[in-house]
Amino acid sequence: MRPVRVLVADDQELVRSALRLVIGRRADLVVAGEAADGEEAVAAAFALRPDVVLMDVRMPGLTGVEATGRILGDWPHADPRPRVLMLTTFDLDEYVHAALRAGATGFVLKDISPDRLAEAVRVVAAGESALAPTVTRRLIGAVAALPPALLAGPPRPGPERGPGEETGTGTGTGTEREGTGRLGGLTARELEVLVLVARGLSNTRIARSLGLSEAGVKSRMNRILTRLGLENRVQAAILAHEEGLVDPARVPPRPPR
Known part of the structure; x- marks a missing residue:
């Protein structure tokens, strides 16, 4: 390599x-x-x-x-x-x-x-x-104060869902809300991945948490970005916080200097 x-x-x-x-x-x-x-x-x-x-x-x-x-x-x-x-x-x-x-x-x-x-x-x-x-x-x-331009742009068309991938509620990640609005096109598993991305987990830790392969996490992350019309994981994490998918209490506190 x-x-x-x-x-x-x-x-x-x-x-x-x-x-x-x-x-x-x-x-x-x-x-x-x-x-x-x-x-x-x-x-x-x-x-x-x-x-x-x-x-x-x-x-x-x-x-x-x-x-x-x-x-x-x-x-x-x-x-x-x-x-x-x-x-x-x-x-x-x-x-x-x-x-x-x-x-x-x-x-x-x-x-x-x-x-x-x-x-x-x-x-x-x-x-x-x-x-x-x-x-x-x-x-x-400061997410609530972010300019709309950060997440500007309509969602781009994404790939078709595979068999058994139905939009629904996430499980195992601390969120039980159904995808609505911009998140309505995501599958339950994609919502789970999005929540963990918003909590700052790497692909390796997400794979371990959800019982997936790293390749599977990367594939789902790419679909999330495509369906939401976003450029990167940071923007996806911001959107997850804006949509209330992540409990602020679960965010790690600032470490002492």
């Missing part, structure tokens, strides 16, 4: 050097290129086609959030767009929301350990979301 190719975008050379070391010491990760500002990040992403862009939020000229929007919105190639993992010293809500609206798949802080950063890159490359614990808690707490 080829290593995950990472584009490092940060305006501080010292930070880029540190990130190169973190990534370069992992056999399954490799630095594909670097960028010192948003414009360079866009050009490098288009030229190098990395799997993941490790993007600083605050950069001169074109910000990391704006660069993310350009990369994902104007992607000129037929191959899949890269995943974007935002990296910053700030966990302020406006940056989190702006980054997610731009299409970022993850958001971590610069005080993260090297091992956790490497794992976040792997998680994002695999199509899952990576959010710092403090960011996750604040994001969930």
